[in-house]
Amino acid sequence: MVIPTAPAPERRELAIEVRALKKGFRIPTQRVDTLKERATSLFTPREYRRLEALRGVDFDVRRGEFFGIVGRNGSGKSTLLKLLASIYRADSGRIRIAGRIAPCIELGVGFNPELAAYENVVLNGVMMGLTPNQARARFDAVIDFAELGDYTDLKLKNYSSGMLVRLGFSLMTQVDADVLLIDEVLAVGDAAFQQKCFDIFATVHAEGRTIILVTHDMAAVEAHCDRAILLEGGYVDKGGDPAAVARRYLDLNFPDDRRGVEPEDVHDPAHGEQVRIADVRLRDESGVGSNSFAQGDGIEIEVDLEADARLESPLLSIQLVNADGLLIFAPKPLAIRDGRTLEAGDRLQVRARLANPLAAGHYFLHCGVGTGRNEYRPVSFRKNAADFVVFGTRPFAGLVALEFEAETIESADQGSTGS
Amino acid sequence: MTELPNRLELEDIRGPSAVGGGARRFFDLLRLTSVTEFKLSYHGTVLGFLWSFARPLMLFAILLLVFTQVFRLGSEVDNYAPLLLLNILLFQFFAQATEQAASSVVRSESVVRKMQFPRLVIPLSVVATNVLQLGFSLIVVFTFLLIYGVEPVWTWVLFPGAVLVLVTLTTAVAMLLSVIFVRIRDIGIIWAVATTGLFYACPILYPIEFAPEGFRDAIMLNPLTPLFLQIREWVIDPNAPGAIEATSGNPVLLLISVLIGATICIAAPLVFNRGAPRVAEEL
Numbered sequence: 001m002v003i004p005t006a007p008a009p010e011r012r013e014l015a016i017e018v019r020a021l022k023k024g025f026r027i028p029t030q031r032v033d034t035l036k037e038r039a040t041s042l043f044t045p046r047e048y049r050r051l052e053a054l055r056g057v058d059f060d061v062r063r064g065e066f067f068g069i070v071g072r073n074g075s076g077k078s079t080l081l082k083l084l085a086s087i088y089r090a091d092s093g094r095i096r097i098a099g100r101i102a103p104c105i106e107l108g109v110g111f112n113p114e115l116a117a118y119e120n121v122v123l124n125g126v127m128m129g130l131t132p133n134q135a136r137a138r139f140d141a142v143i144d145f146a147e148l149g150d151y152t153d154l155k156l157k158n159y160s161s162g163m164l165v166r167l168g169f170s171l172m173t174q175v176d177a178d179v180l181l182i183d184e185v186l187a188v189g190d191a192a193f194q195q196k197c198f199d200i201f202a203t204v205h206a207e208g209r210t211i212i213l214v215t216h217d218m219a220a221v222e223a224h225c226d227r228a229i230l231l232e233g234g235y236v237d238k239g240g241d242p243a244a245v246a247r248r249y250l251d252l253n254f255p256d257d258r259r260g261v262e263p264e265d266v267h268d269p270a271h272g273e274q275v276r277i278a279d280v281r282l283r284d285e286s287g288v289g290s291n292s293f294a295q296g297d298g299i300e301i302e303v304d305l306e307a308d309a310r311l312e313s314p315l316l317s318i319q320l321v322n323a324d325g326l327l328i329f330a331p332k333p334l335a336i337r338d339g340r341t342l343e344a345g346d347r348l349q350v351r352a353r354l355a356n357p358l359a360a361g362h363y364f365l366h367c368g369v370g371t372g373r374n375e376y377r378p379v380s381f382r383k384n385a386a387d388f389v390v391f392g393t394r395p396f397a398g399l400v401a402l403e404f405e406a407e408t409i410e411s412a413d414q415g416s417t418g419s
Numbered sequence: 420m421t422e423l424p425n426r427l428e429l430e431d432i433r434g435p436s437a438v439g440g441g442a443r444r445f446f447d448l449l450r451l452t453s454v455t456e457f458k459l460s461y462h463g464t465v466l467g468f469l470w471s472f473a474r475p476l477m478l479f480a481i482l483l484l485v486f487t488q489v490f491r492l493g494s495e496v497d498n499y500a501p502l503l504l505l506n507i508l509l510f511q512f513f514a515q516a517t518e519q520a521a522s523s524v525v526r527s528e529s530v531v532r533k534m535q536f537p538r539l540v541i542p543l544s545v546v547a548t549n550v551l552q553l554g555f556s557l558i559v560v561f562t563f564l565l566i567y568g569v570e571p572v573w574t575w576v577l578f579p580g581a582v583l584v585l586v587t588l589t590t591a592v593a594m595l596l597s598v599i600f601v602r603i604r605d606i607g608i609i610w611a612v613a614t615t616g617l618f619y620a621c622p623i624l625y626p627i628e629f630a631p632e633g634f635r636d637a638i639m640l641n642p643l644t645p646l647f648l649q650i651r652e653w654v655i656d657p658n659a660p661g662a663i664e665a666t667s668g669n670p671v672l673l674l675i676s677v678l679i680g681a682t683i684c685i686a687a688p689l690v691f692n693r694g695a696p697r698v699a700e701e702l
Contacts, residue, residue, distance in 0.1 A: 013426065014429055025700055063427070082532075082699070083432075084432070085534075085535055086433075086435050086439065086535045087434075087435055087532060087534070087535065087699045088434060088435070088699055088700055089433070089434030089435060089696040089697065090434060094431065095431070095432040096430060096431050096432065097429065097430060098427035098428060098429045098430065099427040101535075103533075103534065103535055105534070106529075106533050109529050109530060109533040109534055110530050110534060112455070114462055115455065115459070119455060122451065123451050123455060126444070126448055126451055127448065127530070127536060128534075129440075129444070132447050132451065
């Protein structure tokens with residue numbers, strides 16, 4: 001038998017088609033607190049405010065895709081999820097889904113704490129679309145995967161929260177859905193469990209099932225998703241390449257407004273304002289001004305200087321500090337204009353390039369101008385002169401990603417240790 | 420996991436509904452949830468399942484004591500004790516099922532808001548749990564009837580039909596209340612009072628012939644009344660007035676009460692079906 005190779009994702013059939021999807025909610029504006037208000041309000045019509053959560057959303061998901069839906073709080077993300085999961089009904093527009101969808105909006109939502117694992121697995125399995133017989137047959141597999149073999153006789157109320165999460169997740173992997181809809185379930189559980197979750201997603205994905213992941217975690221989106229959309233204000237703001245979507249998400253989240261951290265100038269009284277740091281800007285490798293950078297993408301720093309008085313042996317110092325205020329890196333102060341004296345009225349720009357092995361996070365640059373041949377004497381200093389966000393593309397723990405390689409070497413005397 | 424089918428057709432997703440997801444799944448869920456609820460209802464008690472029998476007996480003992488020893492009503496009516504027992508249990512079924520169903524959708528908030536779940540299963544499972552309960556109680560009742568010396572007659576075969584009508588009416592009221600409760604929580608309190616009213620406006624404690632003339636007309640309007648009259652005639656006392664005789668030449672009253680019942684039964688699925696899709700966002 002010839003097994004046909006899977007077609008490229010963009011040529012595969014659609015798993016989900018969403019067209020002009022709209023959904024609004026009525027929110028009562030008038031609060032009735034006292035009995036009198038309540039009695040009188042019986043005769044006046046209640047006033048409602050309409051909240052348009054989705055204002056016309058279109059997107060397609062192809063079969064077998066790992067698809068990310070990201071967006072800030074209030075962007076309509078949860079509403080979209082609940083529409084896909086048949087929890088809300090759309091006001092207008094159309095959703096079409098191929099095959100069975102298993103929504104995992106919260107793990108173990110239907111669990112009854114008074115019942116043991118078996119009854120819960122069967123009941124929840126049926127809620128998620130299995131037949132009772134299938135659910136019963138899957139029980140052992142669910143328990144094995146959740147590593148709860150010793151606890152099957154316990155009632156769920158005696159389970160730890162970690163055990164509940166494991167049971168819920170394990171059940172989710174067993175419900176045979178064609179489309180899995182996953183909402184932030186990964187926010188719970190420890191690192192090892194999260195890794196296990198993503199391993200399972202990889203397996204499920206490899207089987208050709210479609211996965212929709214709704215998340216805030218841009219590193220997860222970039223690492224796992226084939227495509228993604230960004231929701232903003234009830235519309236699809238950006239769709240396609242996960243890296244581009246993640247970048248746009250960070251731009252929205254950290255707009256170019258210094259995020260409330262104002263630069264702070266400190267001047268050495270002896271020198272007054274001899275040389276001022278007028279502006280500090282950041283650019284990416286292609287020269288586009290930016291305040292968010294993917295891990296590994298270099299950062300260009302431009303510092304504009306204005307000299308109001310003469311300064312001999314001018315030096316520029318740069319400090320890179322993370323959000324906790326920890327000094328990550330400070331190069332040796334570099335000689336401005338190769339150390340030649342600055343004259344009053346000089347305007348000049350210093351460009352520096354910074355490699356970016358940084359962990360995901362928010363960073364600040366402090367810049368200083370100083371003078372001296374053998375030692376650095378500060379003239380002026382601008383704290384928080386610039387800041388930027390690094391978003392993760394490679395998972396690692398720690399402050400920076402160091403160059404790292406590993407290999408395995410087979411021992412020559414393999415198996416002979418017993419003799 | 421099982422093999423993936425080669426090709427899947429896109430199907431419209433119309434959002435949540437009363438019975439969505441196929442009949443098979445609907446009945447599986449209904450069965451599982453009601454059996455689970457039934458098991459849990461005596462959960463943690465010493466007698467456990469035996470309470471299904473013990474509870475109606477205890478209730479009955481109290482009522483019998485009050486109405487035969489204190490009010491002396493019972494001694495003037497044939498087979499008052501078995502009649503009282505049967506009536507009380509049937510009405511209790513109606514009252515309990517509807518009251519529990521009223522808040523059921525709201526109580527299952529987490530499931531309603533986070534899962535694809537046919538909404539109708541929720542109030543129906545409450546009714547089904549109470550039907551199970553009623554079934555066990557009826558075993559007690561009929562055992563008692565035979566011990567007490569009530570003659571089994573052929574009309575006993577009509578009794579299940581009457582119970583079926585009662586269950587249908589109960590289900591309809593349960594559906595109505597549960598979906599109205601989501602928007603207007605006051606209905607829970609109103610209904611608790613209303614059931615007490617219905618209890619007295621129905622020949623349960625007293626036989627219909629004891630009710631004063633004018634009051635009897637009002638009682639006849641209660642859609643439960645014809646049922647209880649008919650059950651008495653069929654099961655306890657073939658000489659007791661049935662629904663038609665009790666109207667004493669005024670069948671319009673009977674017709675109205677049947678119409679009220681029928682209207683409730685027809686309106687309930689329509690109202691529930693209309694409300695079901697928006698339940699999750701109104702919670």
